[in-house]
Amino acid sequence: MQAMNTRVLIDGNGAASEGLRLAKVKVISAYPITPQSPISEKLADFTVQGKLAAKYIRVESEHSAMCCAIGAQLTGVRAGTATSSVGLALMHEVLGVAAGCRVPIVMPVVNRSLVSPWSLWCDHQDAMAERDNGWMQLYAESAQEVLDFIFIAYRTAEDERVQLPAMICLDGFFLSHMSDVVLLPDQATVDAYLPPYVCHNFHLDPNDPMFINNLTPTLDYSEMRYQQAVGFQQAPAVLTEAMSEFKNVFGREYSLIEPYRCADAAAILVTLGSMSGTAKYVVDQLRAQGKKVGVLKITSYRPFPVEQIKQAVAPAAVVGVMDRSPGYGAQVAPVATEVRAALGGKPVQGFIAGLGGRDISPATFTTAFEKLLSNKMTQAVDWLDTRENAMTIREVM
């Protein structure tokens, strides 16, 4: 069976909205925030136009958005919400409830920087601050991936072996507002891949009473956290199955990581999200100049695919990691920290770029690759494309 696709031009927010529509969420609780607002608006349009049979709860905060979603989903329906930046930070407390109660919510997160300084624009600080909160995190490179990952995430999150919530991370503006060609599948194909929600864990139902999320004794707490860890241990295999089944139905191939021209690369740069596209573009340019470089895109940051990453970067003598968040007080930023840990003794150069909406331009990637190839590795993290007068930009008269 192959999907009947409609070729449309939509942006990442549009793709996220279509994904939730095709997944037939029954309850939507969304709060607008730049650059996620078009998702909140689009889902409201769908319900008003009758394109989506869902109740739209116009919540008064992101915190309530997540609470509503958890409550609704505990009754046995898919609940949809989406957020960004400080909205995700406001949700922090209850993200942990969704994870701990094993409620498999799938939520698009439009990546935007955190305060302070105020910024409306892209980086990964918001999602990175939630990396240990028990949610899976898939990072999309394109609007098509946003759409496809929503289906893959639902399949994985709702699997009895996993039962974990998932974030679909899409870069603010670079993906959320970038119009791109997307193949939109028909409902029947999505239905075949993604059957109606079946709750495998505890639920709210007067016909089968139970009290959920009450105080847990110390005697059981570690065990319940261990259960979550087991969910994450099993997630890579289930994700891979879901991706393989996705290929059969939709024809597009995904994996937890995506190596690009890595097989014979001397230097490999690890990336996350939309920047991966630009990195690939630069790899093509440098390859044309005879420089053996490659890109390793991490699709699944949580669970973190240690073994696949190890194998993919094995050919390269040097590895760099482009982080879009600062990782204060650590040796290097978050992704680099984990890549280092995964690779044992192998030299890994951490780079930081693209904060607060700064584009990670082809020139920035070229600089990173040149540094890796020149083998001038520094232990310290390298802040690329940062002005030299950083410490003197606000002079007091």
Added chain:
Amino acid sequence: MLVMKSEARGLIAHGVSACAGCGLELAARIIFDVMGANSVVVIPPGCAALFSGYGRETVTKIPGFQGNLESTAAYAAGIKAGFEMQGRGDVQVFGLAGDGATVDIGLQSLSGALERRDKILYICYDNEAYMNTGIQGSGSTPLAAWTTTTPGGKGVYRKDMVGIVAAHKIPYAATASVGYVDDLRKKMEKAKAATATGPAYIHVHAPCPTGWGSKPEHTVEVAKMAVQSLCWPLYEIVNGVEYTVTVPVSKPKPVTEYLKLQKRFSGAAASQVEKLQAMVTGDYEQLLNR
């Protein structure tokens, strides 16, 4: 399926670890009884979490969810929506939250649910401080009351929570008291019926012997005295405008009659007591004129 390891004639077990003389426990039995078995309760942390249970054990026969302190109304709204979308809008969803979880940290999510007219019933049991964490002052702690965070007596007047709720013009809002259990039961029934069209809110005055320094056997008496001294008038508000005093007080007792039953007011200065008397008298007049 819930394994019944104890018997109980109502929806709550008879052995609940609430303090002896707990006003909340008395209120909760009436509340659950009126709501019935086709209900779901949302309880945030606080004294009512004793009804959620501990570990594998619970003391309620209806399904429940222990939410977070600030979002009882939001969880309830989501649960209600989930049932509505499955053609089960008949399932009653109610929140049972303390004063801290309502008038302080939970005000925002409650206001949101009221404004949206989500068909939920929200019950605030008001013991006038954060009792479960050890008697810290809340926005509902009355003027001159001692708590661990108002050691010299609270210097400001409490929030008019029911007034805030009424301003949302919801179908039904009421004050209630464990001193008047028949009144409480009637209001619960009206509130439950009102959720057919929108949100309903009940604010139950629930004395706490532990936090108030009152005698456990005086719980009902103290609650009655609060009403008779005008410190806690009993009334209901339909659609935010139709006010009815359900227990009129023609010959009010002086507030001192109420205060002297509780150690938390023992340090109150005469000037503060005068101020309190003037406030409650004025408020009651205003209420009668509505």
Added chain:
Amino acid sequence: MKQIKLFGLGGQGVVTAAKIFAEAVAIGEGKHAQSIPAYGHERRGAPVYSDLIVSDEPIKTKSFVYEPDYVVIFDLSVIDKGIDVMVGTNANTVFIINHECVLPEYPFAKHQVYYVGAKQIALDTLKRDIPNSAMLGAMAGAGLVGLDAAIQAIRKIFGKAGDINAEAANKAYAGLRKN
């Protein structure tokens, strides 16, 4: 692959024009297109820009445009407002401008320049100074997209106002001149 930069003022429909253009190329002509708006505190009258990339092949880069092959200027006053429209250009960069002529003092006067009075066309057809559909006609005239595809996309996006916007595009296409 062609990289295009659009400059204009808030309220002129620059971002919408970029989307319509991408729609025309990607859906109308079956090629690939990406429009990348730069969002900020946009206000009516403030300079805005939007980037476009079109290609026969799938587009990898997700960056802004740094070395434009085409620069489209919806309103020359952006230059007075301090915008350097020459950034990243080279001798082969082509300009498409909303003006009746090319004055020698323009910084791009020595480049290949397509020009049309899109403002007047907009005022005549739409009765409003929103030159985006006319500028789309000009971009079609410069060979960036087929006129039919552009008109189709304009009708789709503008809905009820499709006819007059299509008319504006057609007029600009017909009236486009080159230095």
Added chain:
Amino acid sequence: MQKQQTKPMPACGKTKKYFLGPVALEFVATKTGVWRSVRPDVNLDVCVFCGNCGKHCPADIVSVEKAKRSVSFDWDYCKGCGICANVCPKQCITMIPEEGVCKL
């Protein structure tokens, strides 16, 4: 080191289901009667069996049966708070010390 289970194991013979995470699945009362230091004692000669005591009992453990002229308490759960005695219109309930307490 103890070997960790990564999967809920089915019990021998039949398939058991396990929930993951915090949930209470047993309805159990706490024997709060052991908290009691005083207990209500009803003078049945004065009692009019109005039921006011039971209506105000926070634990709902008072049974009043007018026909049988009986008032009984569930001693497993009575905390001895004394509200019943206080709300009695006939003041026919006295709180008397628990014997166990007196013996101490």
